[in-house]
Amino acid sequence: MDKCLSVIIPSYNEELMIRKTAETITGILEEHKIPAELLFIDDGSKDATWQKIQEAAKAHDNVRGIHFSRNFGKEAAIYAGLAYAAGDCAVVIDCDLQHPPAKIVEMYRLWEEGYEVIEAVKADRGHESPFHAFCAHTFYSIISSATGIDMSRASDFKLLDRKAVLALLNMREKNAFFRALSSWIGFKTTQVEFEVQEREAGESKWSTRSLIRYAMTNITSFSTAPMQIVTVLGILMLINAFVFGTISLIQKIRGTALGGFTTVILLQLLTGSIVMISLGIIGYYISKIYEEIKDRPRFIVSEECGRKEKDA
Ligand code: UDP
Ligand code: MG
Numbered sequence: 001m002d003k004c005l006s007v008i009i010p011s012y013n014e015e016l017m018i019r020k021t022a023e024t025i026t027g028i029l030e031e032h033k034i035p036a037e038l039l040f041i042d043d044g045s046k047d048a049t050w051q052k053i054q055e056a057a058k059a060h061d062n063v064r065g066i067h068f069s070r071n072f073g074k075e076a077a078i079y080a081g082l083a084y085a086a087g088d089c090a091v092v093i094d095c096d097l098q099h100p101p102a103k104i105v106e107m108y109r110l111w112e113e114g115y116e117v118i119e120a121v122k123a124d125r126g127h128e129s130p131f132h133a134f135c136a137h138t139f140y141s142i143i144s145s146a147t148g149i150d151m152s153r154a155s156d157f158k159l160l161d162r163k164a165v166l167a168l169l170n171m172r173e174k175n176a177f178f179r180a181l182s183s184w185i186g187f188k189t190t191q192v193e194f195e196v197q198e199r200e201a202g203e204s205k206w207s208t209r210s211l212i213r214y215a216m217t218n219i220t221s222f223s224t225a226p227m228q229i230v231t232v233l234g235i236l237m238l239i240n241a242f243v244f245g246t247i248s249l250i251q252k253i254r255g256t257a258l259g260g261f262t263t264v265i266l267l268q269l270l271t272g273s274i275v276m277i278s279l280g281i282i283g284y285y286i287s288k289i290y291e292e293i294k295d296r297p298r299f300i301v302s303e304e305c306g307r308k309e310k311d312a
Pocket of ligand 2: 094096098199204
């Protein structure tokens with residue numbers, strides 16, 4: 001068999017997009033004679049996404065579908081795609097065509113030249129509210145310093161060699177952050193730029209709440225910076241305690257110690273709040289450890305459709 005590319009497409013409530021996406025991507029890849037399988041991962045959609053995927057699998061030989069038993073999130077969908085991909089390399093692309101499929105060709109050629117991880121980075125971040133942009137910036141600077149790689153323009157749009165795919169699948173952590181881990185694994189890496197397109201149909205699946213949860217999970221799975229904040233706060237408090245301690249001692253010796261009441265209250269409030277924040281952060285990490293230790297599967301597949309390239 002020729003070298004084959006697996007296109008991994010996480011889809012959640014994308015009934016309007018499946019057919020269009022399947023046709024667009026198949027069209028482009030056929031035109032450039034790139035043998036490929038399309039792997040739609042239905043992340044427990046509540047609309048007709050799964051039916052649309054089944055239809056697409058009937059219409060095109062190279063389309064396969066995986067249906068999750070419920071919504072496990074995009075990261076899980078990507079990992080399922082990697083686990084089921086049969087190709088010599090695999091590319092992850094959004095279902096909403098915000099990642100221009102034409103780029104796959106360029107990325108595939110780079111892979112043929114011998115690159116093992118080809119990352120598509122955003123030329124700009126598209127339309128975002130200032131608040132969203134600020135949060136995204138903070139999030140990515142934390143992640144970037146944890147990984148030592150500039151992540152501010154990173155996306156999930158990546159083409160990985162089989163070796164890189166296996167490396168990712170061999171990681172045992174459950175809260176895997178694909179975007180960062182795929183850089184962390186190393187390999188011969190290069191980048192291509194792409195412009196974020198407008199979403200064609202449907203709407204973004206991210207609410208502010210889910211974005212905050214996403215940020216928290218990924219920061220804690222990649223960096224212990226929040227825990228270090230506790231240490232820094234502790235040290236600051238210690239310095240404070242020395243200063244105020246000396247002052248109040250001097251006041252005591254001089255016999256003018258009455259005004260110290262405010263200081264006591266302030267100190268108590270400060271210490272109390274810092275202790276509580278610290279406990280919260282530690283608790284958060286413990287909950288993450290608890291989740292990892294349960295060793296639950298990342299996703300549960302309830303149905304599959306389309307035939308496997310390898311059986312053909
Ligand atoms: N997605 C998913 N599971 C989810 C949320 C999203 O598989 O729980 C998919 C979605 O179908 C799309 C991609 O992830 O293909 C990106 O989602 P979206 O376009 O909503 O995010 P945005 O482009 O706004 O960052
Ligand atoms: Mg999108």
